[in-house]
Structures are given as structure tokens and as C-alpha cells.
Amino acid sequence: MLSYKSERLGRLISTFVSRPSTSVYRDTPKGCRARSTLSKIWVPTGGYSAIEGETGHGKLIRAGFLRQTQSGIFQLLPLGLRVQNKIERLLDKHMESIGASRLSLSTITSEELWRRSGRLDHVSSELFRLTDRKQVPIMLSPTHEEEITTLVAGALKSFKDLPLRLYQTTRKYRDEMRPRHGLLRSREFIMKDLYTFDTSFESAIETYKCVSKAYRAFFADMKIPIMVAEASSGDMGGDYSHEYHLAHPIGEDRVISCDSCEYTANDEVATARLSDHSRQTSPPLAITQADIGVWRGVTKDRTTLINAWYPIKSSHGTGTEINTHAVKELIAELDTSVNDPVHSWKDTAAARKEGKNTHPRIINVIDFRLETVYSQLKERLPLIPGSAQSAEPLSQSDINASQHGEPLNLVRLMDGDSCPRCEAGSLRIHRALELGHTFYLGSRYSKPFELSVTLPNSKAPVPVEMGCYGIGVSRIFGAVAEHKADERGLNWPRAIAPFEIVVIPTSGVNSQTLEFHDKLTSWSSTGPGFDAVLDDRKETFGWKMQDADMTGYPVTIVLGKAWRERGVCEVQCRSLSSKENITVADLPAYLNATITYRGATPTANCDNLASTTSLEQRISAANMAGERETINLDTLEPQQLAQVKKQLDEELEHLTSSYAQLHGAQNKFKDCLRCVNTRSAATDASNSVLVPLTNSLYVKGELSNTESVLVDVGTGFLIEKKLKAAEQFYDDKVQELGHNLKDLEAIVQRKQNNVRAVEEVLRQKIMAAQGANS
Numbered sequence: 129m130l131s132y133k134s135e136r137l138g139r140l141i142s143t144f145v146s147r148p149s150t151s152v153y154r155d156t157p158k159g160c161r162a163r164s165t166l167s168k169i170w171v172p173t174g175g176y177s178a179i180e181g182e183t184g185h186g187k188l189i190r191a192g193f194l195r196q197t198q199s200g201i202f203q204l205l206p207l208g209l210r211v212q213n214k215i216e217r218l219l220d221k222h223m224e225s226i227g228a229s230r231l232s233l234s235t236i237t238s239e240e241l242w243r244r245s246g247r248l249d250h251v252s253s254e255l256f257r258l259t260d261r262k263q264v265p266i267m268l269s270p271t272h273e274e275e276i277t278t279l280v281a282g283a284l285k286s287f288k289d290l291p292l293r294l295y296q297t298t299r300k301y302r303d304e305m306r307p308r309h310g311l312l313r314s315r316e317f318i319m320k321d322l323y324t325f326d327t328s329f330e331s332a333i334e335t336y337k338c339v340s341k342a343y344r345a346f347f348a349d350m351k352i353p354i355m356v357a358e359a360s361s362g363d364m365g366g367d368y369s370h371e372y373h374l375a376h377p378i379g380e381d382r383v384i385s386c387d388s389c390e391y392t393a394n395d396e397v398a399t400a401r402l403s404d405h406s407r408q409t410s411p412p413l414a415i416t417q418a419d420i421g422v423w424r425g426v427t428k429d430r431t432t433l434i435n436a437w438y439p440i441k442s443s444h445g446t447g448t449e450i451n452t453h454a455v456k457e458l459i460a461e462l463d464t465s466v467n468d469p470v471h472s473w474k475d476t477a478a479a480r481k482e483g484k485n486t487h488p489r490i491i492n493v494i495d496f497r498l499e500t501v502y503s504q505l506k507e508r509l510p511l512i513p514g515s516a517q518s519a520e521p522l523s524q525s526d527i528n529a530s531q532h533g534e535p536l537n538l539v540r541l542m543d544g545d546s547c548p549r550c551e552a553g554s555l556r557i558h559r560a561l562e563l564g565h566t567f568y569l570g571s572r573y574s575k576p577f578e579l580s581v582t583l584p585n586s587k588a589p590v591p592v593e594m595g596c597y598g599i600g601v602s603r604i605f606g607a608v609a610e611h612k613a614d615e616r617g618l619n620w621p622r623a624i625a626p627f628e629i630v631v632i633p634t635s636g637v638n639s640q641t642l643e644f645h646d647k648l649t650s651w652s653s654t655g656p657g658f659d660a661v662l663d664d665r666k667e668t669f670g671w672k673m674q675d676a677d678m679t680g681y682p683v684t685i686v687l688g689k690a691w692r693e694r695g696v697c698e699v700q701c702r703s704l705s706s707k708e709n710i711t712v713a714d715l716p717a718y719l720n721a722t723i724t725y726r727g728a729t730p731t732a733n734c735d736n737l738a739s740t741t742s743l744e745q746r747i748s749a750a751n752m753a754g755e756r757e758t759i760n761l762d763t764l765e766p767q768q769l770a771q772v773k774k775q776l777d778e779e780l781e782h783l784t785s786s787y788a789q790l791h792g793a794q795n796k797f798k799d800c801l802r803c804v805n806t807r808s809a810a811t812d813a814s815n816s817v818l819v820p821l822t823n824s825l826y827v828k829g830e831l832s833n834t835e836s837v838l839v840d841v842g843t844g845f846l847i848e849k850k851l852k853a854a855e856q857f858y859d860d861k862v863q864e865l866g867h868n869l870k871d872l873e874a875i876v877q878r879k880q881n882n883v884r885a886v887e888e889v890l891r892q893k894i895m896a897a898q899g900a901n902s
Contacts, residue, residue: 163646164627164661169206173675183378184609185310187618191678193609193626200307200315207679208605210626212318215601216297218623219320222346225890226338228293228322233272233279235299239265241274245576253465256301268301273573273596276323280592281579287327290581290592291335295322297601309378311606312561318601325592327583329570332593336368336568339597343372343564346599351621352608355560357383358393360453361567368568372599373560374607383560384541388553396453400545400555402496402535417505420498423450424513426469427461431488433473434459435511437502438495438538449540455493458527458536470513489523496535499528561607562600569594618680619702629660629719630681632672634688637664641687648685648715658719660685677702683719706788708795717873720880721787761889769890773883780879787872794865801858804837808851 171192178190188194193208204212220230239257242248248255256268269275276294284290297320304315311317322339326332340356347354352374359371371394373383382395393399421440426433436455442448456462466472476488490511494502502509511524530536547553571591574580580589604624612619622628631648633641641662649657661681663672676684686698695712701722710718761769815834818826837854838846849857 163642163649165664166630166661167664167666169661171207171679172205173678183309184611184613184618185312185606187613187678188310188606188609191618191675191680194311196310200304200313202311202314202316207626211605211620211624212601214624215604216318216320218346218349219297219599219601222342222349223293223295223320223322226293226342228295231294231296232298233269233275233296235269235301236266237269237272237275239267241278242267245274245573247274254302254304256303270300270302271598272296272321273323273569273594274577277573277577277579277594280323280325281574281577284325284579284581284592287581287583290325290327291331292325293322293335294324295320295597297321309606309610311602312378312610313380314602317603320599320601322595322597324595324597325579326595327581327590327593329593332568332570332595333368336566336595339595340370340566343566343597343599347372347563350604350608350623352563352604352611354563355383355385355392355558357385358397359565360394360396370566371562372564372566373558373562374611375558375560376607376611377559378610379559379561381560381562383558384555385558386547386550386553387556389547389550391547391549391553395451395541395557398541398555399548400537400541401548402537402546417508420501420505420509421448421450422510423452423455424469425452425455425459425462425464426466426473427459428463429461430472430476432459432461433469433488433490433512434462434493435490436493436495436538437498437509439497442539442542446542448542451538451540454536454538458493458530459491487523489525492524492526493538494526494528494536495538496528499535502526502528561603561610563604563607564597564599566598567596569596612680617678620680620682621703622682625659625680625682627659627661627681629658629683629685630676630679631660631662631685631687632669632676633663634669634686635692637662640692644687644712683722685715706792708792710791710795714791717787717876718791721784721791721876761886764889769886773886773890776879776883776886780876780883783872783876783879787869787876790865790869790872794862794869797858797861797865801855801862804851804855804858807834807837808855810834 173190173192176186176190179186182190188208189196191207192205193211194205195203197203223230239248251270254270257265258267259265280292280294284292297318300317300319302315302317304313307314324332324335324339326335344354344356355373355375357371357373359369361369371381371383373379373381375383383392384395384398385392419439419441421438423436423438424434425436434455436450436452438448438450440448452462452464456464463469473488492511512522528536541555541557543555543557545555547555570593572594574591574594579592579594581592582589608621608624609618612621620626629648631641631645641664645660645662647657648660663676665672667675673684673686680702682702684700684702686700688698690696690698690709691712696709697712697715698707699710699715699718699722700707704722706722708718761772764772815831817829817831819829820826836848836850839849839854839857840846
């Protein structure tokens with residue numbers, strides 16, 4: 129049973145370590161994680177100096193995460209491998225939540241499979257191709273659609289075996305022409321691929337939606353602001369596709385989004401709404417030949433030259449660019465990779481002169497703005513490049529409308545163009561990094577590899593409906609480094625940080641610091657310990673702090689004089705840029721509130737949306753009325769459980785933020801109380817003080833009044849109080865906030881327990897569903 133009423137549950141988090149003791153050093157205690165110390169982890173950080181405008185990739189090298197061996201090839205060092213492993217484990221969590229099974233396919237694949245699917249010639253320039261000792265052509269796989277389809281086709285026995293979801297996380301290879309930006313564009317990389325198999329289009333689309341939700345939850349867990357864009361399927365095939373982008377200036381993709389609605393699309397498929405004014409063609413004399421630009425391309429068989437005619441200036445007078453994707457939409461056989469299309473086409477035309485059976489021709493594609501003037505200027509336009517002139521007539525044709533009869537817009541979209549989905553929105557262009565891609569493949573691969581099943585209501589076998597879903601593990605590694613890095617160094621989100629916490633003692637390591645670390649990482653009644661590392665290297669304290677910033681640990685705990693004398697340690701949060709003095713007794717709750725892992729949970733299936741909405745209404749109504757709403761988790765469907773988990777996460781995020789703010793306020797009052805107490809105990813002769821002029825510059829001063837102080841009572845009001853009254857005021861504030869923190873701590877603890885309960889029931893229901901299907 130689960131209660132949503134904010135009430136006190138259980139006793140408070142117990143003190144996990146007392147003030148430093150004099151106990152003798154012992155081995156890692158039972159129940160602790162294996163002790164992690166930086167002296168035993170190879171972290172080569174020397175030999176590289178910071179440069180102006182250093183990228184995240186440069187910081188990865190300086191911080192000792194990776195090294196480059198050759199162009200596009202990298203070696204992961206221990207810290208880098210920890211980040212990669214955490215990304216993979218997070219992916220495993222979300223893939224398992226939708227019932228996917230993990231497998232491992234061979235990196236080496238047969239060229240024959242790719243020839244059978246028709247992809248070999250389309251992407252051959254990017255493949256690492258080789259032959260074995262028997263001269264059989266093989267290659268290193270950049271992707272595994274052919275392999276997985278062949279595997280399933282040989283094992284599938286009945287439609288009852290579907291739906292089927294299989295995934296792998298493995299090394300991929302692509303012979304990039306220009307590897308760049310470190311892990312963002314490399315020749316060897318780690319990628320997660322999920323392949324799904326369904327009996328019908330409707331079932332495949334439901335699977336697509338569920339995987340998409342899991343992807344959104346995965347990126348939410350890493351606190352990455354992802355843009356989900358409509359996209360082209362390209363050589364993968366299929367007709368339904370989305371990309372997952374992280375906006376960043378070094379991104380090679382252009383993502384178009386509306387500032388008023390949710391329309392987001394890759395530059396390849398994005399469109400703009402053409403206003404009535406823009407649809408009107410200009411008068412013939414408004415455009416001259418000098419205002420017309422031409423882009424040329426050639427088809428894959430080199431027989432057809434494409435001339436794309438477009439205005440070189442926009443209506444605002446700015447320069448324009450050709451949208452090659454719009455041209456390819458009209459002419460599927462267009463090969464945009466050819467650097468000199470005229471030369472390639474000219475060879476075909478020359479072969480015709482020699483009597484060979486070739487049929488060179490020209491297709492003119494005309495932007496709608498030029499439709500009126502094109503026919504008048506056609507005789508003066510260079511339809512056939514001078515170097516390719518022929519005495520023999522060539523077949524020519526014109527295209528001035530889309531396949532659906534719409535006006536042809538061959539100009540690349542620009543900032544401020546009108547949104548095609550809403551009336552009020554304007555389009556914005558973002559440079560972005562592609563981190564994931566989802567494809568509905570349909571029967572693109574099942575047909576050539578004869579992957580089919582016989583359904584109860586069909587006499588003949590029908591092709592299995594497939595989907596493919598990829599996430600670049602290596603690319604996420606590099607993209608997060610680029611996105612989160614600042615002038616101090618890297619800045620990892622907790623979910624994939626090499627360690628959550630680094631512990632740095634100011635005066636060397638002894639048995640007390642080891643015991644502190646062991647307690648920090650040990651299991652307790654509140655759950656697992658923290659993933660912490662102790663910096664026990666023989667370096668200066670200042671060097672260690674700079675290294676911690678460069679490495680990008682989410683939290684740094686400093687064990688200094690206050691810890692040794694009063695059990696108070698300094699806790700620095702990297703992403704919040706905060707620094708707080710926390711007692712050892714309060715540390716577990718504070719750390720949980722500061723860096724607790726709050727990610728959205730993916731839905732296990734996509735049914736029962738109406739009942740989920742009803743459940744949300746019940747919970748919201750109970751919260752608003754202050755009533756206790758008790759719900760039996762066993763009666764809820766997985767979709768409903770996921771929604772409950774999402775709402776609990778949102779509540780927990782608000783509560784933990786409030787806890788951190790209250791704790792910060794309490795610490796400020798404690799500092800004030802400490803100062804007042806120090807002043808009360810001072811002698812008359814100790815009226816000298818140091819007055820700060822800057823963070824590092826002080827001047828000597830004398831107190832003129834040692835009996836009274838000005839107390840900030842809130843909203844900018846200062847009241848003069850005697851030392852005793854000021855001491856009482858601050859002590860009352862500390863006590864009041866202490867009680868509030870205890871109450872809030874109990875609520876946070878209860879919410880965390882509720883989240884774990886929901887996760888466990890959800891996991892059991894998914895496993896039960898998998899067992900029923902098998």
C-alpha cells in the first residue's frame with residue numbers, strides 16, 4: 129500500500145559516522161563498496177597544457193579520460209571507461225524496462241548480406257572492407273540490420289514469438305573521410321542498437337512510441353536538454369524517423385524549431401509555410417539573369433544532369449543557399465556526394481558520341497519564385513555547361529512542382545521563416561549534435577531476407593514489420609563533455625560521472641579519513657552508499673582541488689580542520705556552484721537532497737491512457753484536499769505505475785530543492801550565531817578586526833561599539849540588538865529551521881521509499897508480462 133499524504137515515516141537518517149576517532153586502520157568493511165582511491169587508478173594528467181578556446185574534447189585529454197592514437201581512433205583510460213560503462217548501464221535499465229533482450233552480434237559481416245539488401249553500393253565509400261585468406265569479401269559493420277534480420281529469420285517459428293525486441297551495445301566502424309571533434313566524429317565508436325519485430329503496422333507504431341518514451345526518459349536521467357526532430361530515413365530505409373539532438377555551436381546538423389508550437393525537424397525534411405504573398409511570382413522584369421543561381425548534380429548512374437534554379441537573394445535582400453534535400457526529394461537517384469557532377473555526366477555524353485548505348489539527359493528543377501521568368505530567360509540560361517556542350521540534341525525536361533502539386537521551394541530555410549504547423553510561429557535554426565535516431569523500417573529488410581510469419585487470418589506469409597533504434601554511446605560521452613564543460617573543467621551529470629563524489633583531506637590520509645570514506649560508500653537503512661573516491665595522492669591540497677574541478681566530479685567533500693575538530697566538512701556542488709559547511713550527522717540527507725538521482729521513468733507499454741489520466745486526477749484531488757489517498761500498487765497497470773513514478777519524481781525534486789535552500793539558510797544563521805558568541809567571549813582588548821575590501825585584500829579596523837550588533841531580520845530591515853538578544857534571535861532561528869529540516873527530511877525519505885516501491889512493482893509486472901509472452 130502507498131500513501132500520498134506528506135507525513136512522518138520512520139525515524140530520521142541515522143548518523144553514519146561520528147567525529148573523527150583514533151581507531152586503527154582496517155580493511156574495507158563488510159557491506160561497503162570496494163574502496164576507490166585515486167592513487168590506485170591510473171589517471172595520467174600531465175603533458176598537456178590548456179589552450180585558448182579549449183573544447184570539451186581537449187579537457188577530456190587533459191583530465192586523463194582518453195588518448196588519441198591516430199585520426200579518429202581513441203583509447204579510453206580508466207576514468208573514461210567508467211563514464212562509458214555508466215552510460216551503457218543506464219541504457220540497459222531503459223531497454224529492460226520495455227522488455228528488450230540484450231545480445232552481441234559479430235563485428236565482422238559478409239558483403240553478400242549487404243549486397244542482398246541493396247545497401248552495399250550506396251555506402252561502400254564509408255565501409256572498412258577486406259578479404260579473408262580464401263578471398264571472401266568481408267567488412268567491419270557500421271550497423272547490423274542485415275545480420276539481425278538473418279538471425280531472426282532463421283529462428284522465428286510463429287507469429288506468437290512476436291513482438292520481439294533485441295538490442296546490443298558494441299563497437300562500430302566507419303571510414304570517415306574527415307574525423308573531427310574527438311568522439312563526436314570518429315572511425316571507431318560504441319553504439320547501442322535496438323531492433324524490433326512486430327506482426328502489423330499498428331503494432332510496430334505502438335512499439336515505436338514506447339521506445340521513443342524510453343529514449344526521452346534516458347536523456348532526462350542524464351539531465352540533457354534534447355530536441356526530438358522529424359528526420360529522413362536516408363539509406364536505412366523506412367518512412368518514419370526521428371532524431372535526438374543536443375543543441376551546440378559545433379554541431380554539424382541543422383535543426384529547425386518553431387518558437388510557438390512543438391514543430392521540430394531536421395534541415396533535410398523541414399519546411400516553411402509559404403504566405404499568399406510569397407506564392408505570387410514576381411513580375412518578369414523584377415528578376416534578371418544575374419539574380420538566378422544554379423546548382424548542379426548528377427544521378428548515381430551518371431546519365432542525368434540536374435540543374436536546380438533558384439533566386440540567389442531572399443525577399444529581404446540577404447543571400448540564399450540551395451536546399452539539396454528538396455532536390456533529392458524530387459529525384460531519388462541524385463548523388464550529392466559527387467564533387468564534379470558536370471565532369472561525371474560529360475563522360476556519359478562523350479560515350480554517346482562514340483556510339484555507345486548511353487542516354488544522357490538534363491532535368492531542370494525550378495524554384496516557384498522563378499516560375500514566371502524561367503521560360504522567358506531559358507534561352508539565355510546556361511542549361512548545358514560550356515565544357516559539356518554537344519552538337520547533338522539532348523533530352524531535357526522541367527520540374528516546377530512537387531509530387532503533390534505544391535510550389536517548389538529550393539531555398540534553404542532561414543531564421544524567421546513561417547512555421548508550417550501554426551499561424552503565429554516563426555522558425556529558428558539551431559546547430560546541433562545528433563545523439564540518437566529512431567527508424568520505422570517496415571518491410572525494408574524483412575522482404576529481401578524472407579523474414580515473414582503466417583497470421584491467423586491470412587493464408588500467405590506476411591513480412592514482419594521492423595524498427596531500428598540507435599544511440600551513440602561514444603557520441604554522448606563527447607557531447608556531454610562539450611555541453612557541460614566550463615572554464616574550470618568538465619562537469620558531469622551524476623548519472624554518468626566517473627564518481628559521484630571525491631573526498632579530499634587537507635592534511636593527508638589517515639585511518640579517520642579511510643573510515644569516513646568507507647562509511648560514505650557503505651549500505652545502510654536508507655539504501656546504497658555513494659559512489660565516492662578518495663584522493664590520497666601525494667600532491668598538494670590546491671593541486672587536488674584544481675584536478676577535481678578539471679575532472680568534473682558532481683560533489684567535492686573537503687575534510688579540513690573543522691572536520692577534525694567539530695565533525696564539520698565542506699561540501700561543494702559542481703553544477704550548483706554551491707559551497708556549504710555540513711555536519712557529519714547531516715551529511716547523508718544533505719547529499720541525497722543535493723545530488724539525488726531524479727530521472728523520468730519510461731513507460732512499459734502505451735495502453736490505458738484514459739485510466740492513467742483518471743489516476744492523476746485522483747492523486748491531484750487528494751493532494752489539494754489534504755486527504756490521505758491510498759492506492760494498491762498491485763492493481764495498477766504498468767502505464768499507470770510509470771505515471772505515478774513520474775509524479776513522485778516531480779514532488780521529490782521540489783522537496784529536495786526546498787531542503788537544500790533551508791539548509792543553506794540554517795548554515796547562514798549558524799555562522800551569525802558563531803560570530804556573536806565569539807564577540808561575547810572577547811575581552812575589551814580584542815576590538816581589532818580585519819575589514820575585507822576584496823576577496824583577498826583586508827585592512828585593520830577597530831570596533832567602536834562592542835555591546836551591540838545590527839541584525840538582519842529579513843526583507844532588508846536591520847535592527848540594533850544587544851549581543852545577548854542577538855544570540856537568542858539567531859539561536860531561535862537555527863532551532864526553528866532545524867525542526868523544519870527534520871520534518872522535510874522525513875518527507876523526502878518517505879518519497880524515496882515510495883519511488884523504490886513503485887519501481888519494484890513495475891519491474892515485477894514487466895517480468896511477469898515477459899514470462900507470459902514466452
